[in-house]
Amino acid sequence: MQADLIVGIQWGDEGKGKIVDRLACEYDMVCRSQGGHNAGHTIWVDGVKYALHLIPSGVLNPEAINVVGNGVVLSPESIIKEMVQFEGLEGRLYISDKAHLNLSYHALIDQAKERCKGDKAIGTTGKGIGPAYADKISRTGFRVGELLNPEKLCGAIIEYFEQNRAVFDVYEIPTPKKTELLKELEGYKEKLAPFITDTTQLVWKALDENKRILLEGAQGTMLDIDHGTYPYVTSSSTVSAGACTGLGINPKDIGKVTGIVKAYCTRVGNGPFPSEDIGKDGKRLGEQGHEFGTTTGRARRCGWFDAIATKYASRLNGCDELALMKLDVLDGFDEVKVCIAYELNGEEIDYLPSNLEDVKPVYKSFKGWDKSVGARTFDELPKEAQEYVLAIQEITKTKVGIISTSPERDDTIIL
Numbered sequence: 001m002q003a004d005l006i007v008g009i010q011w012g013d014e015g016k017g018k019i020v021d022r023l024a025c026e027y028d029m030v031c032r033s034q035g036g037h038n039a040g041h042t043i044w045v046d047g048v049k050y051a052l053h054l055i056p057s058g059v060l061n062p063e064a065i066n067v068v069g070n071g072v073v074l075s076p077e078s079i080i081k082e083m084v085q086f087e088g089l090e091g092r093l094y095i096s097d098k099a100h101l102n103l104s105y106h107a108l109i110d111q112a113k114e115r116c117k118g119d120k121a122i123g124t125t126g127k128g129i130g131p132a133y134a135d136k137i138s139r140t141g142f143r144v145g146e147l148l149n150p151e152k153l154c155g156a157i158i159e160y161f162e163q164n165r166a167v168f169d170v171y172e173i174p175t176p177k178k179t180e181l182l183k184e185l186e187g188y189k190e191k192l193a194p195f196i197t198d199t200t201q202l203v204w205k206a207l208d209e210n211k212r213i214l215l216e217g218a219q220g221t222m223l224d225i226d227h228g229t230y231p232y233v234t235s236s237s238t239v240s241a242g243a244c245t246g247l248g249i250n251p252k253d254i255g256k257v258t259g260i261v262k263a264y265c266t267r268v269g270n271g272p273f274p275s276e277d278i279g280k281d282g283k284r285l286g287e288q289g290h291e292f293g294t295t296t297g298r299a300r301r302c303g304w305f306d307a308i309a310t311k312y313a314s315r316l317n318g319c320d321e322l323a324l325m326k327l328d329v330l331d332g333f334d335e336v337k338v339c340i341a342y343e344l345n346g347e348e349i350d351y352l353p354s355n356l357e358d359v360k361p362v363y364k365s366f367k368g369w370d371k372s373v374g375a376r377t378f379d380e381l382p383k384e385a386q387e388y389v390l391a392i393q394e395i396t397k398t399k400v401g402i403i404s405t406s407p408e409r410d411d412t413i414i415l
């Protein structure tokens, strides 16, 4: 059986965690394939909030096995902290021995580089994601499987520091002390060894046994290293293709692709955002949507639904359908807007150019509605909200298959 895939269509924080959690009861396995603890996936179940960063969002379903694939950059410290929230994870959580380690010096380099960039900073989460992926691509990274031999890994890390002393000097990062580093690595081994395995074989076996698998994307398409708003992006392949390399599956192993979009749009960090509203509507969207980052607590920039970016992302990811999230956040607006085209050098265009810096949004307005919050069927939605959903479907040329009307698991309309 093919694996189904959940992918962020905008700049992240679309509500992927909620949908993965909502759907997890239908799956035997939930897998992360890229990103690291820059991700923040919030899930609300019966009034209790869970914030996940590295553990897949299937963890709240006791039946689902959760896999952290080889494409993830793993902070042992972060995942250990996260694991404390859950009991009985052995046999329910597996971490790829091929995933790369994101260690404390990666975060120090990330933060130092951002400081050096001044007003050109990317606005990273400061979690070391870029430097960890840079080490992986430069073939100077260390992998999770190496944690199983702390003595050897400790020696290799210290050797790496010595070889790169000049670089670490620039960032004023001292070489770790051997005894301290060894103790830290032994602690990681003690906590993580039962979870480390060859997840490629695990996922292949599940596919061969016709188990139902859900792939959980992190970040969003517009933050993709190749196809996003470079250089204001993250350092992984956030699109559906990234799930193949990040788990060791082939394109034919992927079945249904669901793109997750908010009914409006947000972005954290710097970089172009054509439909951003820096006026009162953007402020109101931020307030009504509680738009503060799960990972860093930063206020998210807000604006209107961007149909051009969504069409682009839908094609890039091969979306069979969209899940339209946070429709309720638009409740109470007299008018809601959708960006249906861009203006570039005085001309109207209906595609996403390689550089988004100079585009201006062209909007279409829709009549607002009073109350969609908590609706669980399409018929319960106000007529204007129904019309908005159908218009998004029409403009983006992608079917809306799911609508979400509150953070709670069950306030979800499956069409």
Ligand code: GDP
Pocket: 008, 012, 013, 014, 015, 016, 017, 018, 039, 040, 041, 042, 043, 044, 289, 294, 325, 326, 327, 328, 329, 404, 405, 406, 407, 408
């Ligand atoms: P992710 O990174 O894509 O998993 O999304 P985040 O968890 O970072 O951000 C989405 C936020 O919106 C979380 O706080 C969710 O609890 C919340 N959320 C998800 N769906 C809905 C919805 O339909 N309505 C409202 N009001 N909030 C939602």
Ligand code: IMO
Pocket: 008, 011, 012, 013, 014, 038, 039, 040, 041, 122, 123, 124, 125, 126, 127, 128, 129, 130, 217, 218, 219, 220, 223, 232, 233, 234, 235, 268, 269, 270, 294
């Ligand atoms: P989830 O999975 C929103 C953004 C950062 C910054 C850029 C690069 O919760 O949707 P990085 O630390 O990755 O090098 O930062 O990417 N970013 C996210 N924005 N949601 C995320 O994850 C993000 N992960 C990274 O704000 O602009």
Ligand code: MG
Pocket: 012, 013, 014, 039, 040, 041, 042, 294
């Ligand atoms: Mg998030």
